[in-house]
Structures are given as structure tokens and as C-alpha cells.
Amino acid sequence: MSTITSSQPASKLKQLPLLRLAFRPFFLLAALFSILSLLVWLGFWHGNILLRPYGGLVFWHQHEMLFGFAAAVIGGFLLTAVRNWTGLPSLSGGPLLGLVVLWLLGRVLMAFPMDLPGWLLLAVDLAFLPVVAIVMARLVITAKRWRNLIFIPVLLLFATANLAMHLGVMQGDAELIRQAAYLAVLLITLMMTVVGGRVIAMFTANRLGRTKPEPIALLEGVTLVSTAGVVVLQLVIMLGVAIPALLMGGVMLLAALANTVRMARWGGLHSWREPLLWGLHGSYACIPLGLVMWVLALMGLMRVELAVHALTIGGMGTMMLAMMARVSLGHTGRPIRTLPSIGVALGLMLIAALVRSPVLALFPQITHWTYTLSIIFWCVAYAIFVVHYTWPLMQARVDGQDG
Numbered sequence: 001m002s003t004i005t006s007s008q009p010a011s012k013l014k015q016l017p018l019l020r021l022a023f024r025p026f027f028l029l030a031a032l033f034s035i036l037s038l039l040v041w042l043g044f045w046h047g048n049i050l051l052r053p054y055g056g057l058v059f060w061h062q063h064e065m066l067f068g069f070a071a072a073v074i075g076g077f078l079l080t081a082v083r084n085w086t087g088l089p090s091l092s093g094g095p096l097l098g099l100v101v102l103w104l105l106g107r108v109l110m111a112f113p114m115d116l117p118g119w120l121l122l123a124v125d126l127a128f129l130p131v132v133a134i135v136m137a138r139l140v141i142t143a144k145r146w147r148n149l150i151f152i153p154v155l156l157l158f159a160t161a162n163l164a165m166h167l168g169v170m171q172g173d174a175e176l177i178r179q180a181a182y183l184a185v186l187l188i189t190l191m192m193t194v195v196g197g198r199v200i201a202m203f204t205a206n207r208l209g210r211t212k213p214e215p216i217a218l219l220e221g222v223t224l225v226s227t228a229g230v231v232v233l234q235l236v237i238m239l240g241v242a243i244p245a246l247l248m249g250g251v252m253l254l255a256a257l258a259n260t261v262r263m264a265r266w267g268g269l270h271s272w273r274e275p276l277l278w279g280l281h282g283s284y285a286c287i288p289l290g291l292v293m294w295v296l297a298l299m300g301l302m303r304v305e306l307a308v309h310a311l312t313i314g315g316m317g318t319m320m321l322a323m324m325a326r327v328s329l330g331h332t333g334r335p336i337r338t339l340p341s342i343g344v345a346l347g348l349m350l351i352a353a354l355v356r357s358p359v360l361a362l363f364p365q366i367t368h369w370t371y372t373l374s375i376i377f378w379c380v381a382y383a384i385f386v387v388h389y390t391w392p393l394m395q396a397r398v399d400g401q402d403g
Helices: 007-015 023-045 057-086 093-111 118-126 128-143 146-171 174-208 217-238 245-264 275-298 304-330 342-362 364-394
Strands: none
Touching (some): 007 093, 023 057, 023 364
């Protein structure tokens, strides 16, 4: 007679392929959520109110693309990568399911607030990122992999930006909402700078059989410090302290220049045959592009939101799609190759970024069409990901290993 123990349900959950590592549920849910939320935003842009979310549709769009979509991808990536960095088991099974439910609950309550008090929505929505940070910190500290501690304060600052956006809604402070959203965008940019610097040159060299360029310590230091400096200055601005535009612009230009020189050493021009590579290089190129556009906005030559969308669509959206496509193959034991139409998806993302930012800056009279096209291109790109990767993400590794 078999003995039923309390650990059996937990072990059964852990055996579910979808709950073996965090990238599986969060990559799939993030892709689906981005499509659904942008279709709602497209409806709103064309005059149809399909949803009455917390804070209104403009706030909801800003907040959910950052703390719904992006936070899910970041959480899924970091909680998967930390296992490789530390050699220790990461979140899986029941605890991972609990984190997924927490993220989902935040999305449901933000879309359908049901007249619940703002503090309750804040508490539920805010909890996700600190939990990710705590899990990561425990593993990194246990394994003494100190170089990866950089993600902990970044995640906590990301949560702080989320808190500030909620407080802005509760206090009716539109400026706080705006500056907190800018902080979140720049924090994601910093994370892209850190992760991109670690993997893009390596992926390119390995795939093309080239020698990986050795990092230049001074260049790496200037790149990371200047990009982090932009984040710190934006945090100060969010806290209500005036920062001279000349100072912010100068640090942004330095970060843009350093990121450009750094990226130029990675051999991106040789990657034109490999979409998973040129997608990463193209997304990273949107970091200096967005920063330079932000400087132009500080000079009064364009709107800041154009720079923001260069960073979010071109940088964040494209890099996340490329990384999700690669990680989802490697961590399910499949050959790392470009699946059909993934190159099209990455190309659509980069075109969406160009249409929504530089093109719109030059031709503001076509705003309606540029908004519509950029939304449609994003939705098609991520739909391609969903079509190709839903089955692999829900199945066990093909090589029989754990993960």
C-alpha cells in the first residue's frame, strides 16, 4: 500500500514542465499579456473604451508594459539565470506557481479594480519584484557570487518606481507618475546594459566562430557607471529635486557614447545572417539612440516620450524577444537556431521602434498611423513567438535533463 505524504502534491507540481524553471511560465505569460494589453491600447487609440482599469487607460498602459510585461520577462530570466550563476536550485514547483499567481493577481486587479482600495492594489502589485529580489539574493549570497548582487538593488529600485507610480495615482500627482515611469525605463535600460554586455559578444563569437573581444576595463567601467549615473539622477528628479538639464544631458551623452563604442567591438556587422544575433545587436543599438533622443528632448527639440519608446520598443521589447527566443531553446535542450519567422518578428520590432520614435519625431503629422503600425507590429512579433514557443515551453527538455 502506498503512503500518501504531504510532499506528494509539491513533487507533482515540480514535475510539471511548465513549473520547472521560471522562464517557462513567465516568458509565455509575458508574451500573451503584451499582445492582449496592446490590443486594448489600440482600441483606446481608435476611440473604443474596452477596459476601465485602475488609474485610467493611459496610466494602465504605461504601468502594465513596465510592471506587467517587462517585470515578468525580467523575473523569468533572472530566476532562471541565477541557477546557472550559482549552481543552486532556483524557484520551481509550488513556490514558482505561487509567484505566477501573485503576478497574475496583480494584472487582474490593475485591469479590474472592482472598487477595491488603492492600498490593497498597491500591496498586491508591489509584492512581485521584492519576492524575485529576495529569492535571487538568497542564492547569490549562499553561493558567494558577488558580481551578481548588482541585480538586487536594481530590482528594489524598480519596485520603488512601481510604488511611486501607485502613489502618484492615489495623490493625483501626474508628474510623480511620469518621473517614476521614466525611472523604470532607465532601470530596465541599465539591466539591458549589464546583461547585454555579458552575453551579446559571447553569443556572437560562439555562433560565428570568431574570437570574443576582451573587455576593456576602462570602457566597461565608464559604460556601467554613466548608465547607472543616469538612473541615479532620474531617481533624484523623481524625489522632487531639480537637476540641471545640462548635467542630465551630459551624463546621458557619455552613456550613449560609451555604449556605442562598447557595442561596436562585438562584431554586430558580421551577424547579418543570424536573426537571433542581429536582433540582439539591433536592440542594444537602441540604447544609445534612445539616450541621444532624450538629450534632444532636454534641449526642447522633441518630446521625451519619443526617446522613451526608442528605449522600450527598440531596446526592451526587441532584446526581450531575442533573449526569450534563445533562452527558450537552450533551456529546453533544443538546438539554438532561428525558428521560422523569428527573424521577421525581430525585424518588425525594430521597424516598430523606428516608426514610433525617429520617424515620428521627423513627421509628427502621421502620429495616428505610427501609433497604429507600431502596436500592430509588436502584436504580430510576439504572436509569432507564442506560436513557436508555447509547445516547447510546456514540454519537458528533449535531452531529459532537469530544467
